[in-house]
Amino acid sequence: KAGVTQTPRYLIKTRGQQVTLSCSPISGHRSVSWYQQTPGQGLQFLFEYFSETQRNKGNFPGRFSGRQFSNSRSEMNVSTLELGDSALYLCASSPNLAINEQYFGPGTRLTVT
C-alpha cells in the first residue's frame, strides 16, 4: 500500500506570494492532519480534516487555510507569505479519527525569501 505522498517536496517562494501544498493520504484513510516544523518552534499542529470537514485548528493566523476533497486528498494554502513561514510542512493520515494510527508523509520543504 502506498504511503502518504506530499507534493511538491521542495518549494521556494518570495515574501507576499501565496502557496498551495498537496497531500494524498493512504488509500482508505479519511483523516488528514497538517503540522509545521521549524527549528525554533518545533512541530506544531495546523489543522485536521475528516470527511471534508475541519475538525480542529491550531493556533495559526488566518493566512493559513486548508481543505479536504471528497477523495480525502487535502491541500493547505498560505497567503501573503512571510519569512517565518519557512518550514517543513508535514501531512499525516489516519483511517479514522484515532490519533494512534497516524502515518506521516515526507513533508514539503518551503523556503520563503
Place this chain on the structure above:
Amino acid sequence: AQSVTQLGSHVSVSEGALVLLRCNYSSSVPPYLFWYVQYPNQGLQLLLKYTSAATLVKGINGFEAEFKKSETSFHLTKPSAHMSDAAEYFCAVSDRGNTPLVFGKGTRLSVIA
C-alpha cells in the same frame, strides 16, 4: 492543556551502549503517548505508542518505552545502540487519542563508533 518536555536536545552514545531518551508529559486526562523518529529530509516514523494498555511498550528497531503515571514519564530505551539509530526523536501526547498530537522539542541522537 497537554505538554511534553524532552530532557536533552542532544544525546550522544557509543555504539553498543544503552540509549535512554527522556520524555515527561502533562495531561489532565489519560494520555496516549508516542515516540516518533525522523531521519534527515524525511517525515516522522512511529516507533511505538502507549494507548492505556500495557505500560511497557515494545516498538520497532529494538526500542521500548515504559509509561509511569506517578512520574508522568514515558522514557525511550534501547539496550544497544546501532549507528543506524542516529536521528531525531520526538515524544508526543494526545488526550485519549482524541486530540491533535502535541510534540516535544525533540532529541537528536548521535551514535559514536
